[in-house]
Amino acid sequence: MNNQSHSNxxxxxxxxxHSDRYESLESSESSESSESSESSESSESSESSESSESSMNxxxxxxxxxxxxxxEADLPQHAKExxxxxxxxxxxxxxxxxxxxxxFVKRYPxxxxxxxxxxxxxxxxxxxxHAQLLDTYCAGLNEELAGFCEELQLSPAQLHYxxxxxxxxxxxxxxxxxxxxxxxxxYLLRNYDLAPQMDDMRLCSTAVTGLYRHTGFSTAxxxxxxxxxEWGLAVAFxxxxxxxxxxxxxxxxxxxxxxxxxVVRSLLExxxxxxxxxxxxxxxxxxxxMNLIVMDRTGATAFIETVDGARAVSVLEPxxxxxxxxxxxxxxxxxxxxxxxxxxxxxxxxxxxxxxxxMEQHPKLTKAQLRQLVETSYPEGLTxxxxxxxxxxxxxxLFDLEAQELNVCFGSPLLNEWHTLEVGGTLPxxxxxxKVKDEAYGPQFWQPM
Numbered sequence: 001m002n003n004q005s006h007s008n009x010x011x012x013x014x015x016x017x018h019s020d021r022y023e024s025l026e027s028s029e030s031s032e033s034s035e036s037s038e039s040s041e042s043s044e045s046s047e048s049s050e051s052s053e054s055s056m057n058x059x060x061x062x063x064x065x066x067x068x069x070x071x072e073a074d075l076p077q078h079a080k081e082x083x084x085x086x087x088x089x090x091x092x093x094x095x096x097x098x099x100x101x102x103x104f105v106k107r108y109p110x111x112x113x114x115x116x117x118x119x120x121x122x123x124x125x126x127x128x129x130h131a132q133l134l135d136t137y138c139a140g141l142n143e144e145l146a147g148f149c150e151e152l153q154l155s156p157a158q159l160h161y162x163x164x165x166x167x168x169x170x171x172x173x174x175x176x177x178x179x180x181x182x183x184x185x186x187y188l189l190r191n192y193d194l195a196p197q198m199d200d201m202r203l204c205s206t207a208v209t210g211l212y213r214h215t216g217f218s219t220a221x222x223x224x225x226x227x228x229x230e231w232g233l234a235v236a237f238x239x240x241x242x243x244x245x246x247x248x249x250x251x252x253x254x255x256x257x258x259x260x261x262x263v264v265r266s267l268l269e270x271x272x273x274x275x276x277x278x279x280x281x282x283x284x285x286x287x288x289x290m291n292l293i294v295m296d297r298t299g300a301t302a303f304i305e306t307v308d309g310a311r312a313v314s315v316l317e318p319x320x321x322x323x324x325x326x327x328x329x330x331x332x333x334x335x336x337x338x339x340x341x342x343x344x345x346x347x348x349x350x351x352x353x354x355x356x357x358x359m360e361q362h363p364k365l366t367k368a369q370l371r372q373l374v375e376t377s378y379p380e381g382l383t384x385x386x387x388x389x390x391x392x393x394x395x396x397x398l399f400d401l402e403a404q405e406l407n408v409c410f411g412s413p414l415l416n417e418w419h420t421l422e423v424g425g426t427l428p429x430x431x432x433x434x435k436v437k438d439e440a441y442g443p444q445f446w447q448p449m
Contacts, residue, residue, distance in 0.1 A: 085410035085434045086202040087427040093209045094140035098147025101221065105152065108431075112152075114200075115221050117160045131156070137258060137284050138266045140208050144222065161220040161261075171238035172351045172382045173291070173328045174359075174373065177299040177316065180324030182364050186299040188234040188399040190226055191374050191382045192217070195390040196411075196436065203408060205424050211269040213424040215406055217395060223261020224268060226397065228406060228423050231272040232297030234399040235264050238328050240291045240305055241341045255309025257285030260292070267294065274300040278313065286311065289341075291328035297401040301326050305337040312336040327355040346447045347391070350379050371398055375413045378441070383412050385439040389446075392436060410434045 088104055090097045105111050134141045145156045156162050172191040178184045192199075200218045207213040216227020216235075226236040237260045263286060271277040273296040281292075281304060292304040299318030303326050304311060312334040316326055330348040332338045355373065362369055374396040378384045383393045398407040404423045409416050411434035419427055 081437070082433045082435050083196040083411075084201060085432040086200070087204075087430055087432070088202060089205045089426050091207040094143035094211075095147040097206065097208050098144035098149075099151050101144070102148045102151030111200075111221075115160055116154075116158055117162070133258070133285075134262070137280075138262050139270060140211055141222065141262075141265075144208070148222075159220075159222075161222045171236070171291075171328075171330065172355065172374075173236045173238050173293045174325060174355050174370075175234075175293050175295045175301045175327075176325045176359075176365065176370060177301065177318055177320075179299075179318075180359070180363075180365060181370075182366050185400060185402040186295060186297060186318075187367070187370055188228075188236060188293065188295050188401065189370055189373060190236040190397050190399075191384075191393050192225060192395045192397075193384050193386075193391050193393050195387060195392065196394050196434070198390070199394055201394065201410065201434065203410075203427070205421070205426060206269075207424055208269065212272070214268040215421065215423050215425065216264070216268060219261040220259075222265075223259070224265040225261060226264065227268045228399045228401065228404065229268045229271075230404070230423055232401040232404050232423075233268065233271055233273060233277065234295050234401055235267050235277070236293050236397075237261075237264055238291040239330050240289045240307055240328075240332055240337065241330070241343055242289065255285070255287045257287035257309070260286075260288040260290045263288065263290075263292070272296075273298070274302050274315075278302050278304075278315070291330070291333075293326055293328060295399075295401060297404075299401075303328065303334070305332060305334045307332065307337050307341045310337065310340055323359070325359050327352060327359075329355075344449045346449050347378070347384070347441075347445050349449050351382050354379070354381060367398070367400075371407070371413075374398075374409075377414055377439075383414055384441075385412060385414075385437055386441055386445065387436050387438045388440075391445075392438070394434075411436060 086108070088100075090100050092100070105115070131142050142156075145159070145162070148154075149156055149159075171193060174189045176187045176189070178186050181187060200221060202218045202221075203215065204218050204224075205213075205215045212229045212231060214224075214227045214229035216224040219225045224235075226234075228234040263281070263284060266284075267277045267280060271280055274294050277294045286306050287309070289307045290305070292306075294302045294304070301316040303314040303316075305313075305328075314326070314334060316322055329352040331344040331352070332341050333352075358373055359365075372381070374382050374393075376383065383396065385392050393412045395411065396409040396413045400406075405420060406423070407418050407420055409418045410432055415435040415437060421427055
């Protein structure tokens with residue numbers, strides 16, 4: 001569901017008693033949009049020479065659902081060559097963090113539309129069931145939602161996060177154990193592919209009182225698609241087959257449970273290592289179809305694959321004599337899940353094979369050689385520029401689990417610069433222009449194999 005679709009569903013009759021608040025936010029939106037255009041163009045102009053000297057994976061996996069849309073059609077004129085990325089630092093009690101999230105929306109009111117579910121999709125009277133689920137598996141989330149909604153005079157039932165958490169995309173992930181790295185450190189590499197207007201594009205360093213500090217990108221504002229916490233536990237998600245959701249173009253949930261973004265954030269905030277993460281996942285009802293990789297600072301790695309409520313787990317211990325890495329893209333690889341969903345699209349298979357080929361080519365890797373996977377364009381590498389068909393790299397990340405350090409690139413690393421921060425750390429900006437440039441890959445990109 002794109003931002004424009006949300007916008008079209010938000011008429012004044014549906015806003016009810018909150019119309020004054022919406023009108024206040026929207027009146028500032030038009031002036032900010034104008035200012036954003038000028039600053040974005042200015043920023044892009046000043047950075048273009050640097051970008052040319054330096055070298056957006058969770059997109060829809062069914063091409064037939066996407067032919068009628070294009071990024072350029074939905075983005076404003078000034079954003080066709082760049083989009084906006086954000087960084088925010090959140091700290092305090094869950095309620096206080098919710099208030100801070102709301103203040104962020106007030107600074108960037110154009111974000112509001114993407115946070116609200118269309119009226120026909122809102123959870124309504126089933127909100128109490130949702131709240132109970134969040135209390136059980138996502139500590140503090142109800143309090144955070146309460147702080148956010150009180151500040152903006154909303155009901156939690158109006159939020160896209162709530163309607164889609166209770167139950168979308170394409171990625172590449174590779175966890176490499178210390179034995180395969182020349183510096184003997186564990187690393188997790190990931191690309192996230194989608195259309196930028198379907199993602200928050202917002203990196204968050206979050207420290208909620210009583211929960212583990214972590215840094216990762218937000219999804220549906222309150223969830224996380226990946227991240228690393230203060231214990232050196234890293235988690236990354238990729239869609240397994242057709243993404244699950246309550247919107248047109250997505251597969252309707254076949255099981256009752258949580259969406260991936262709630263699972264990822266809960267693991268980051270509640271678990272210290274891979275063993276604790278596996279124990280928590282074992283308790284969770286999960287509706288999302290996902291490939292999830294969890295890795296801790298010892299190198300212990302778990303690969304969790306779920307489809308329609310079924311799940312399979314593969315564990316790689318740090319002292320194992322195996323291949324020394326675990327990889328996933330957007331199709332099932334564990335036999336139990338393959339038997340339930342054997343479908344594979346060409347782009348997913350090619351990316352998966354490129355990871356394996358790169359690992360075979362380098363019996364031992366340097367950090368630079370590992371990062372080369374995402375600094376090379378598809379099909380030779382993992383980074384995709386297929387934005388018009390909703391499948392472009394919108395971020396690349398490399399987690400150094402021992403140092404608890406993140407290398408982050410907003411958008412494609414072939415077009416944008418890398419940034420470095422520690423877990424819980426900050427970046428020298430709140431908003432950043434992210435360059436995008438579309439490339440066509442032909443109909444074979446979406447061919448089944």
